[in-house]
Amino acid sequence: MVEAEPDLYERLQIRYPPSPTRVLAPGSPPAASRWTLGTVLAMGMGVVLVATLAALITLYVQGQADLRAARAELVAIGAHPLPDPDGPLNPSESPSAAQRRKEQLGRWLQGLSLGWRYHQGKIYYFSREPKPWSEAEAACRFTHSYLTSITSLEEQDYLAQEARGGSYWIGLTATGPGGSWRWVDGATYSQAQSFWAPGQPDSTDHGQWGQEDCAQIHPVRNGLWNDHNCNFTFPWICKRDLSMP
Structure with missing residues (x-):
């Protein structure tokens, strides 16, 4: 007995087009997964924005404190008795002298707004990019400053703390008479008032690069000094x- 072949309509598979609301891009996660991922991303962005805002507020508050301290310092020293660029003129000085003071105060306040840090009548700039010692000194000169000298324990402690474990060139170099150490800003170098790490300076010879004739704050021993080859970048x-004018 011959079996009847299946009816044509039994073999026909009717394929309906997917509903437009259900069409997904290739590789797209299911709707529930997309919702979860979107929620996580939104929450993450929120956390980042909150952290960024908190950091900006902290920088603003610190900057305002630095500005107040700088103004107070300018008032305290006789050469800068004008606390406010828009304040009244001193009757005993000429308009041109008052204008010069206003311009100088404006430069200080601008420097603080650009990332310089105020401390004890001085402002400091901690760079982020590395350069050889001579190029670092040139960069400081371009901003009417010098690679920093360090002439007291208080200043050493402040800079070591602000360095936060990093290595930074400072303005000490062995280019004086007979290879003696000197500060490039003209401060007097004193071996008794120096803060070398144990065993430093050791004047290690780097062959074709020369010896170690430049100093840096070094992570060892809480930012004590180390001599290094001037051609290396920090x-x-x-x-x-x-x-300073």
Whole structure:
């Protein structure tokens, strides 16, 4: 007995087009997964925005404190008795002298707004990019400053703390008479008032690169000094005194 072949309509598979609301892009996750991912991303962006806002507020508050301290310092020293660029003129000085003071105060306040840090009548700049020592010094000179000198324990402690474990060029170099150490800003170098790490300076010879004739704040022993080859690249610290023009 011959079996009857299946009816034509039994073999026909009717395929309906998918509903437009259900069409997904290739590789797209299911709707529930997309909702979860979107929620996570939104929450993450919220956290980032809150953290960024908190950081900006902290920087603003610190900047305002620095500005107030700088103004107070300018008032305290006789060469800068004008606390406010828009304040009244001193009757005993000429308009041109008052204008020069206003311009100088404006430069200080601008420097603080650009990331310089105020401390004890001076402002410091901690760079982020690395350069050889000579280029770092040139960068400081471009901003009417010098690679920083360090002439007291208080200043050493402040800079070591602000360095936060990093290595930074400072303005000490062995280019004086007979290879003696000197500060490029003209400060007097004193071995008794120096802060070298144990065993430093050791003047290691780097062959074709020469010896170690430049100093840096180094992570070892809480930012004590290390001598290094001047051709190597590190970030640096500039310093300006409030008495500088």
